[in-house]
Amino acid sequence: MKTDMPSQPAHKPTIFICADHGLAVIYFLQSDVLPTLLEAGVQVVVLTDDALVEGIRQRFGRPGVTVEGLRLKQAAQYAAQHHPEVQWWLGFLRRVGSAGRINTEAQDAYVAQVAVEEGWKRRMWMPLARLYIQGLRRSRFLRQRLVNFQKRFTPNLYGDLFERYQPELVVASTHGWRLDRYLLREAAARGIRTAAAIVGWDNPSSYGLRGAPVETITCWSELQKEELVQGSDWDPAQVHIGGIPSYDGYFRQEWQMSRDEYFNLHNLDPQRKLLAYAASFVSFAPNYRNIEALAKLVADDELAAPCQLLIRLHPNHFWDNPLYSGERQQIRQLAEQTPHVHVVEPVPLGGSLGYYSGEDMPEKSSMMAHSDVFLTVYSTMVVEAACHGAPIVSACLDTPGGWNRPRKFSLPLSEIGNWPTHDRFRRAAAGRVAYTEQELRQAMDDYLQDPAADRKARQAFIERECSYTDGSAGKRTGEFLVSLVVSRI
Numbered sequence: 001m002k003t004d005m006p007s008q009p010a011h012k013p014t015i016f017i018c019a020d021h022g023l024a025v026i027y028f029l030q031s032d033v034l035p036t037l038l039e040a041g042v043q044v045v046v047l048t049d050d051a052l053v054e055g056i057r058q059r060f061g062r063p064g065v066t067v068e069g070l071r072l073k074q075a076a077q078y079a080a081q082h083h084p085e086v087q088w089w090l091g092f093l094r095r096v097g098s099a100g101r102i103n104t105e106a107q108d109a110y111v112a113q114v115a116v117e118e119g120w121k122r123r124m125w126m127p128l129a130r131l132y133i134q135g136l137r138r139s140r141f142l143r144q145r146l147v148n149f150q151k152r153f154t155p156n157l158y159g160d161l162f163e164r165y166q167p168e169l170v171v172a173s174t175h176g177w178r179l180d181r182y183l184l185r186e187a188a189a190r191g192i193r194t195a196a197a198i199v200g201w202d203n204p205s206s207y208g209l210r211g212a213p214v215e216t217i218t219c220w221s222e223l224q225k226e227e228l229v230q231g232s233d234w235d236p237a238q239v240h241i242g243g244i245p246s247y248d249g250y251f252r253q254e255w256q257m258s259r260d261e262y263f264n265l266h267n268l269d270p271q272r273k274l275l276a277y278a279a280s281f282v283s284f285a286p287n288y289r290n291i292e293a294l295a296k297l298v299a300d301d302e303l304a305a306p307c308q309l310l311i312r313l314h315p316n317h318f319w320d321n322p323l324y325s326g327e328r329q330q331i332r333q334l335a336e337q338t339p340h341v342h343v344v345e346p347v348p349l350g351g352s353l354g355y356y357s358g359e360d361m362p363e364k365s366s367m368m369a370h371s372d373v374f375l376t377v378y379s380t381m382v383v384e385a386a387c388h389g390a391p392i393v394s395a396c397l398d399t400p401g402g403w404n405r406p407r408k409f410s411l412p413l414s415e416i417g418n419w420p421t422h423d424r425f426r427r428a429a430a431g432r433v434a435y436t437e438q439e440l441r442q443a444m445d446d447y448l449q450d451p452a453a454d455r456k457a458r459q460a461f462i463e464r465e466c467s468y469t470d471g472s473a474g475k476r477t478g479e480f481l482v483s484l485v486v487s488r489i
Contacts, residue, residue: 036478176211184212243473280379392431
């Protein structure tokens with residue numbers, strides 16, 4: 001008599017998501033990307049810092065979601081133990097090797113920084129490296145050889161995970177310029193489809209070539225697509241424009257506290273206008289002169305209306321670097337000694353994922369939404385502030401001598417206006433740029449007296465940079481990733 005054998009459960013289409021940074025957690029897990037994948041019947045395996053697996057599991061775990069460790073310690077050991085100098089130079093050249101068809105000023109600044117801050121052995125090779133970079137800027141053949149050469153550094157760190165889950169797609173938040181390169185290379189070697197998402201505004205112009213065989217990428221806008229195609233040799237058909245899912249919550253005002261709630265949180269004076277300053281470019285130049293100038297204008301009531309200053313420290317202020325931590329303490333001390341000056345700190349996600357945390361989104365969103373003037377140094381937050389309709393000033397007051405330390409590279413803030421994203425902000429007339437204290441005061445007075453100034457330019461700016469301002473980017477991006485899985489089944 002014939003007996004029916006029990007059927008094996010059907011394999012669900014599976015996607016590996018590499019969440020190796022706080023911005024990646026926000027992009028994939030705190031947006032509509034994850035729900036869209038799950039609604040389509042896709043099994044999602046989130047790979048993250050081993051120290052955060054349980055926390056990520058508790059917060060984002062649900063049917064269809066599994067969380068595994070990314071084995072970053074083992075990946076870092078491989079980078080340090082297997083021809084480390086060769087791998088370092090590959091990473092450096094990859095980062096600055098974009099074609100000269102795009103604006104490479106941000107990459108050029110990184111070359112200058114490395115030439116100052118690295119040890120003498122690497123500095124000795126820099127003249128030759130600069131010649132090779134010139135070749136990369138001119139030759140697609142050299143760029144492709146560099147990308148392909150990296151594949152020989154492919155450790156078997158994730159074999160058991162690939163065997164256990166049999167993913168159809170591995171997607172990361174970079175095209176292989178962090179330790180995610182090893183995961184992406186191993187996936188490609190196994191014939192598994194690979195994809196990347198652009199999570200940062202300046203990523204296509206600041207980080208050049210692929211660190212792994214990544215087949216397709218999703219980005220914010222036509223502007224980023226052009227940078228990827230012209231600068232990093234992406235086939236236009238491989239580049240999807242999905243907007244920026246991390247900002248959907250801004251456009252839908254999901255994270256905003258009321259003005260009263262936010263002011264009470266930071267003991268702010270409801271009778272005073274709010275100036276919010278988000279520190280930026282800490283690794284290139286001090287922010288303290290900007291902050292000191294703002295604090296004086298506020299404390300002495302020298303502006304068009306009584307104001308107060310809220311300073312948001314940068315994640316880099318919490319690096320293990322005495323210069324950056326020293327400025328952090330200097331800012332805190334200034335706030336303690338100066339009336340109407342307050343400090344807010346980014347919330348750490350933990351582990352190696354840094355201070356770019358989704359826990360911080362209500363703070364950030366409320367700060368920008370309730371700012372009468374928002375100030376920074378060209379950071380990505382000019383886009384975020386524009387999403388909230390806040391008037392924007394980029395404060396670029398130079399500190400004489402910069403960091404003024406041996407073997408510490410400094411770049412005057414007045415010289416970074418031509419970097420790709422900075423140049424787009426300036427040309428869009430989405431805000432003002434101040435190089436002197438007089439210009440800073442004038443820019444703030446203009447906005448305090450006319451909050452609607454430049455409003456249309458700001459709106460046009462975010463439409464060009466973000467593409468979708470209706471809160472649909474997460475769904476669009478999730479549907480795109482589903483299409484990559486379905487096409488392989």
